[in-house]
Amino acid sequence: MLTQDKNHMKPAGNITKEDIVSFEKEIADIFATGAIRAPVHLRSGREEALIGIFRDHKIGPDDYVFGYWDSHELALLKGVPRETVKQAICEGKSISLCFPEYKVLCSGIAGSLMGTATGVAWALKRQKRAGRAFIFCGDMSAETGIFHEAVKYAYNFDLPACFIVCDNGVSVMTDTRATWGNPDPWFVGTKYEKKIIYFKYVNGYPHSGLGKLIKF
């Protein structure tokens, strides 16, 4: 069953790249007016990769999606109506979008939720319930100890968990690869790749905001 976007009357599975691009542009324009009195993290350049992951893995109503400060696209792709996501962002919740009724749970704290998501996957398996946990994070987040622990646990117990690493090369403005002294993420060539989806992209927006001072 596909979730309906009430405002656009469009099934979540039919969200297009153009839908996502226009949504981020709409939020950027609102943010530029100073009407949103909180951080906003806009993203572009990974629309097709994310759409492909939701499509190929048939991410649906039973599945949980965990994300971080940059989760506008995830909420839309999971089926949260466009106007609902927009309203939450305008209320200042862009950095930690949570729509429990759609099983979308996000946090602005780097490294958080990895254990939560793994625990959800553990519970789903133990209770023999349908659904999986999908955890979307950035390249620097994927270098944290808690990411390694969560992937290791999910792998060892073959939990229904999938970690998606969206690599834009930087942590805010710090070069992730230079920081760790390796051209590849730590998991490349390890058995843990089985639990990880990895792709690179170039973010068309600054890490946060619009790259200029916005007065509220």
Ligand SMILES: Cc1ncc(C[n+]2csc(CCOP(=O)(O)OP(=O)(O)O)c2C)c(N)n1
């Ligand atoms: C515990 C904690 N420390 C620092 C920050 C500040 N912070 C926000 S995003 C970010 C960069 C994370 O880099 P990455 O995981 O690659 O994410 P992306 O570049 O995709 O946003 C940092 C350090 C934070 N949110 N939480």
